[in-house]
């Protein structure tokens with residue numbers, strides 16, 4: 001739709017001559033911000049993939065020069081994805097029962113999540129978001145410690161140093177800068193540590209994502225940015241976040257390699273992430289990887305996707321399932337014997353049971369711990385000690401039998 | 410900066426050894442503190458905008474790039490959130506970053522990183538991750554600065570649990586407090602009063618003054634306590650001198666630490682004089698002085714002869730240079746305000 005605005009400026013008039021402003025007789029409706037069709041100067045590039053939707057080895061032209069990982073590796077990734085999905089299903093069920101405050105599910109994104117973690121060496125650091133609980137699980141964080149934050153015990157429930165996993169970040173893209181800083185420190189110390197950070201597609205609009213990409217490239221930090229393009233930021237589709245072809249394309253503007261990968265092909269994700277980590281470790285600097293995937297579930301349990309997307313679209317992506325795809329490939333290679341399947345199922349069910357169990361155990365949060373960690377002991381604050389004592393007295397009063405109310409005052 | 414692993418940061422020629430007294434500006438004292446900390450501790454790294462070869466727009470990092478090289482001192486890309494965000498990651502990996510925000514108002518892009526992460530990381534991780542970061546922020550006005558170069562942003566930081574916020578008012582404190590801030594295991598917002606950068610005193614380095622989290626009585630008096638910090642300390646001292654001529658005995662306290670607040674020192678003074686006024690450049694409403702007045706009143710109400718006054722900038726944005734003298738609390742304005750009490 002086009003609107004012609006009456007000219008309010010008389011270009012013929014001499015400078016300094018002020019005409020009374022002319023109001024348009026009718027206010028035209030405002031223009032939409034993003035007017036389709038948007039300019040699309042270059043066609044979207046093909047996705048890099050090693051196994052296609054049907055579970056066949058993809059043509060060499062789509063491989064970007066990457067080789068299929070060995071079958072033993074693929075089998076391990078398959079197991080980890082199946083186990084992770086079982087965890088996801090269990091936690092989602094617990095959330096529906098009201099036993100967790102909230103849980104952002106990565107159902108359908110297992111290939112990205114598992115490939116990220118499987119590519120890391122023990123000394124490497126992971127900087128995840130709220131969405132990436134199964135990455136934590138796969139790196140060895142026990143369910144109880146993952147769920148501590150979602151059930152409201154403490155803001156982060158695991159030992160970040162032991163697992164080399166930063167707290168799951170909620171302020172979008174902020175963790176990417178932390179990853180760059182940590183990687184830079186490792187480089188300064190001549191350590192071989194690499195940092196990998198997970199980001200969402202929406203988060204790439206944040207200033208911190210830009211700053212992280214730029215700092216990493218300028219400092220040649222050993223860091224890998226893995227953007228899980230699940231096509232939504234809560235309700236907002238990616239075409240409202242950016243006008244460029246792909247997120248991976250942005251890499252070129254920063255001076256680092258970028259890869260546009262089929263995020264539901266764990267073989268490709270693993271090959272590309274591993275190569276990026278190796279490159280970072282050997283002094284080759286950062287890489288930006290976009291895994292194209294789909295958020296099958298709602299953003300969190302409190303979201304209602306029917307308000308912004310069609311169930312039919314979800315079905316299309318259910319049909320492109322990362323686990324089924326690898327399973328077909330493994331079966332066609334004769335690499336998934338029944339005993340193996342049974343063992344994977346057993347592991348998944350054991351984990352689900354352990355996850356249910358951990359939710360029945362009482363959280364042992366001590367309210368007075370609220371005061372324990374903010375400052376190092378050497379900078380303990382007297383005024384905070386006063387507030388701690390106040391709460392302690394309040395708690396003592398609550399604990400005292402009601403007949404002696406006030407006895408602890 | 411290109412951080413190259415080939416680059417070996419050259420250690421300096423040794424931290425300041427007690428030497429001859431020298432005439433030092435506040436900026437030079439800060440410079441010496443960073444240098445000495447870098448000599449003593451190889452994990453101290455310095456980065457920010459123009460802190461390298463230029464030595465910072467206020468020359469606080471002068472000579473450090475030449476002495477320590479690219480690995481320890483570097484010009485970062487021009488992005489404050491990036492500077493603080495990467496400092497967090499570095500601190501997580503055993504470094505002690507000292508970063509510079511070029512001017513007060515230009516720290517705002519880093520607000521989220523400071524408030525959501527620098528301040529909260531230790532608590533969030535139950536003490537497993539501590540962030541020994543010093544964020545240096547040149548602040549306040551009286552330098553004829555154009556817009557955005559004279560903000561007093563301290564209350565944004567003091568309103569955030571988890572941040573230690575300190576501000577020196579003289580060269581000796583500048584050295585001592587910055588050494589202590591860099592040595593601290595917890596993050597410190599180190600606010601440097603721009604208008605005092607070039608004030609000089611004779612000093613022998615290294616100097617150790619009172620702990621950075623304590624307030625100091627700079628001048629004793631019996632009638633009223635003036636609470637000042639950073640740029641207003643000098644104003645308060647001048648006021649005390651003028652007051653003395655008028656027969657008013659003014660005690661001046663340099664708060665030095667805005668968070669934590671040294672209740673003990675300040676309350677002791679207030680219980681002696683019974684009257685207090687807090688002086689700052691920042692606007693009054695919701696400003697730091699409001700907290701000071703409220704907590705001192707709560708703790709010392711029965712010792713007070715009059716309400717605690719806030720003598721501050723007006724509740725307007727910091728003015729353009731030609732008007733700033735009307736904005737800043739002056740000795741005259743302070744004495745007039747004190748005279749307004751019922752004596």
Ligand SMILES: Cc1ncc(C[n+]2csc(CCOP(=O)(O)OP(=O)(O)O)c2C)c(N)n1
Pocket residue numbers: 131170171172199200201202203204230232233234295299
């Ligand atoms: C700085 C910031 N702004 C807003 C939010 C609220 N928020 C949480 S998740 C989300 C969408 C993020 O989308 P995306 O980055 O694509 O990640 P996804 O949730 O799809 O994994 C928003 C807007 C936030 N957490 N942080």
Ligand SMILES: [Mg+2]
Pocket residue numbers: 200201202228229230231232233234
């Ligand atoms: Mg998304």
